[in-house]
Amino acid sequence: MPNPGGQMDKPPAPHTMEIILPKAVRRRINALRKLQVQCAHIEAKFYEEVHELERKYAALYQPLFDKRRDVVSGAVEPTDEECEWQSDREEEEELAEELKEKASLEEAKKEEATAETNPKGIPEFWLAIFKSVDMLSDMLQEHDEPILRHLKDIQVKFSEPGQPMSFTLEFHFEPNGYFNNAVLTKVYKMKSEPDASDPFSFEGPEIIDCEGCQIDWHKGKDVTVKIIKKKQKHKGRGTIRTVTKQIANDSFFNFFNPIKAPPNEELDEDSELTLATDFEIGHFFRERIVPRAVLYFTGEALEDDESFEEEELEEGDEEEQEEEADEDDDEGDLDPKA
Amino acid sequence: MPNPGGQMDKPPAPHTMEIILPKAVRRRINALRKLQVQCAHIEAKFYEEVHELERKYAALYQPLFDKRRDVVSGAVEPTDEECEWQSDREEEEELAEELKEKASLEEAKKEEATAETNPKGIPEFWLAIFKSVDMLSDMLQEHDEPILRHLKDIQVKFSEPGQPMSFTLEFHFEPNGYFNNAVLTKVYKMKSEPDASDPFSFEGPEIIDCEGCQIDWHKGKDVTVKIIKKKQKHKGRGTIRTVTKQIANDSFFNFFNPIKAPPNEELDEDSELTLATDFEIGHFFRERIVPRAVLYFTGEALEDDESFEEEELEEGDEEEQEEEADEDDDEGDLDPKA
Numbered sequence: 001m002p003n004p005g006g007q008m009d010k011p012p013a014p015h016t017m018e019i020i021l022p023k024a025v026r027r028r029i030n031a032l033r034k035l036q037v038q039c040a041h042i043e044a045k046f047y048e049e050v051h052e053l054e055r056k057y058a059a060l061y062q063p064l065f066d067k068r069r070d071v072v073s074g075a076v077e078p079t080d081e082e083c084e085w086q087s088d089r090e091e092e093e094e095l096a097e098e099l100k101e102k103a104s105l106e107e108a109k110k111e112e113a114t115a116e117t118n119p120k121g122i123p124e125f126w127l128a129i130f131k132s133v134d135m136l137s138d139m140l141q142e143h144d145e146p147i148l149r150h151l152k153d154i155q156v157k158f159s160e161p162g163q164p165m166s167f168t169l170e171f172h173f174e175p176n177g178y179f180n181n182a183v184l185t186k187v188y189k190m191k192s193e194p195d196a197s198d199p200f201s202f203e204g205p206e207i208i209d210c211e212g213c214q215i216d217w218h219k220g221k222d223v224t225v226k227i228i229k230k231k232q233k234h235k236g237r238g239t240i241r242t243v244t245k246q247i248a249n250d251s252f253f254n255f256f257n258p259i260k261a262p263p264n265e266e267l268d269e270d271s272e273l274t275l276a277t278d279f280e281i282g283h284f285f286r287e288r289i290v291p292r293a294v295l296y297f298t299g300e301a302l303e304d305d306e307s308f309e310e311e312e313l314e315e316g317d318e319e320e321q322e323e324e325a326d327e328d329d330d331e332g333d334l335d336p337k338a
Numbered sequence: 339m340p341n342p343g344g345q346m347d348k349p350p351a352p353h354t355m356e357i358i359l360p361k362a363v364r365r366r367i368n369a370l371r372k373l374q375v376q377c378a379h380i381e382a383k384f385y386e387e388v389h390e391l392e393r394k395y396a397a398l399y400q401p402l403f404d405k406r407r408d409v410v411s412g413a414v415e416p417t418d419e420e421c422e423w424q425s426d427r428e429e430e431e432e433l434a435e436e437l438k439e440k441a442s443l444e445e446a447k448k449e450e451a452t453a454e455t456n457p458k459g460i461p462e463f464w465l466a467i468f469k470s471v472d473m474l475s476d477m478l479q480e481h482d483e484p485i486l487r488h489l490k491d492i493q494v495k496f497s498e499p500g501q502p503m504s505f506t507l508e509f510h511f512e513p514n515g516y517f518n519n520a521v522l523t524k525v526y527k528m529k530s531e532p533d534a535s536d537p538f539s540f541e542g543p544e545i546i547d548c549e550g551c552q553i554d555w556h557k558g559k560d561v562t563v564k565i566i567k568k569k570q571k572h573k574g575r576g577t578i579r580t581v582t583k584q585i586a587n588d589s590f591f592n593f594f595n596p597i598k599a600p601p602n603e604e605l606d607e608d609s610e611l612t613l614a615t616d617f618e619i620g621h622f623f624r625e626r627i628v629p630r631a632v633l634y635f636t637g638e639a640l641e642d643d644e645s646f647e648e649e650e651l652e653e654g655d656e657e658e659q660e661e662e663a664d665e666d667d668d669e670g671d672l673d674p675k676a
Contacts, residue, residue: 024457025457025460027416028409029460030422031420032460033632033636034423035405036630039630042395043395050388053387057380060380061377061380064377071369072366078365078369083369084372118360119360122366122367122370200630294370294371294374295538
């Protein structure tokens with residue numbers, strides 16, 4: 001055993017153990033290691049099947065998401081039954097009384113008021129979500145906001161069976177004065193396969209690469225670049241001329257032009273981090289924003305996160321919090337959608 | 339929209355929003371809320387199918403786990419091929435030379451040395467894991483250790499199709515001087531169904547209850563109780579007699595006698611926490627210890643956790659770490675095995 005000295009917090013690192021243990025035992029441990037590698041390969045197949053399941057369920061969610069899109073855009077006005085919600089019940093009942101009395105008056109009021117009190121659908125639904133979620137508001141620039149007012153829907157599409165594992169984020173826009181694309185896409189390629197050099201680190205599918213799309217900007221509307229004027233003096237003649245230069249500009253829409261890892265080349269640390277953050281954001285759109293958009297619009301999702309954090313803190317002593325953290329890791333590890 | 343004042347970090351709480359937004363829009367938001375509840379119910383079905391998948395894969399892992407058990411117990415001596423491991427290759431090659439020379443000598447040596455240098459299987463394999471994992475060593479008492487030396491295997495069994503969702507931890511012991519049970523069991527009952535009162539908090543199956551088992555201790559061997567002597571003075575006669583009293587004793591084996599939530603009654607905060615921790619431990623056995631025992635024995639699993647934490651820290655500024663944390667949450671949320 002790696003731990004002859006009795007109780008201790010961490011076992012010795014494997015190489016230490018190699019020294020402590022008799023060769024015959026180390027030999028058997030290697031046999032267990034080889035079995036563990038076989039387990040990792042079975043686990044990879046499990047996650048592939050989970051991915052299939054997700055594709056199957058994506059088709060079951062879609063009609064609900066389409067309905068959401070139509071309510072948000074105003075294309076569909078939900079019925080009273082479709083809008084009945086617990087917390088409103090009492091309010092409704094109170095109103096019922098008044099309404100009986102001055103129904104006709106109400107009608108009149110409504111008509112004239114409609115313009116400002118009854119906008120189309122749910123205005124700026126997606127923009128409000130971008131503003132309320134830190135991970136997204138961090139990317140958001142003021143000049144992005146008027147463009148995102150035209151964002152109608154965000155959808156997740158999974159790779160077809162037999163194709164390499166991937167998912168695509170589709171950002172659907174209504175016709176707008178900024179670009180011609182009706183849909184902007186970001187593809188995230190995934191890998192569900194233990195690394196030969198480090199099979200034990202396998203914790204399920206991971207995003208390994210992403211691809212954006214070309215945005216067909218209207219002239220002068222590209223918010224991802226800015227034009228700066230520069231005076232140049234001619235060496236010989238000393239004449240001065242003004243040249244304009246295009247430089248990169250912060251914008252959410254850079255999301256569709258991600259850093260590319262040059263083939264067989266290491267990225268520098270900054271690019272590594274930028275890409276890692278991009279992967280996180282893609283994962284977050286897929287896992288949270290798209291499946292439960294309304295809860296991010298109302299803030300209910302964020303409140304859940306907060307109350308969850310508070311719970312953790314209430315747990316009291318650090319050790320338990322560490323366990324909580326381990327838990328999160330474990331669950332993360334085994335996330336079939338990761 | 340909930341956010342007329344432009345950029346802000348968090349959207350107003352729903353009730354605030356109810357005031358800001360026109361009634362017609364609030365109405366539509368409730369329609370989206372009702373769609374979201376339908377999504378939660380579809381999600382619940384998804385997790386039931388994932389549970390089915392896990393049962394299917396448990397059968398594929400089992401032969402490897404049985405092999406592990408047999409190598410650990412010494413019932414099976416793995417072949418050289420089964421024990422060949424990367425990191426050993428060089429070492430092996432060096433040895434090869436020497437061995438050729440003094441093979442016979444080696445043989446002789448082995449024979450006499452066997453006793454101490456070649457114990458049976460991998461001694462104290464599971465006890466070493468209990469000691470190396472904080473969550474388990476916290477429960478471990480010195481008087482538990484001699485008993486856990488007889489722990490042969492830990493297995494996870496899933497509930498049958500059509501049965502309520504649950505999993506059972508089976509602790510298999512070799513015959514020992516402490517109790518008659520060959521197997522100690524702990525059943526964890528799960529629920530994969532949105533809560534009617536709070537459907538949006540649904541994040542996949544959760545453990546809702548657990549059940550231990552009766553340990554048939556040999557006389558005087560029960561480490562979960564200790565006997566204390568008490569002197570009692572007779573009120574009338576004033577005679578003094580000594581009575582013995584049994585009181586609870588800290589032990590890992592209390593794991594098989596968990597707190598029971600009285601029906602239709604709230605647990606006090608301490609019991610709540612104790613039970614939550616028990617659920618965490620059950621989940622940890624199922625998710626981590628049983629599937630990758632050898633990596634906790636060697637410490638490789640723990641090292642992964644550490645290097646993972648370090649990575650997070652390197653990520654630098656808090657915000658990114660928060661996102662990391664969100665990520666973990668998300669993945670945790672969507673853990674099919676949770």
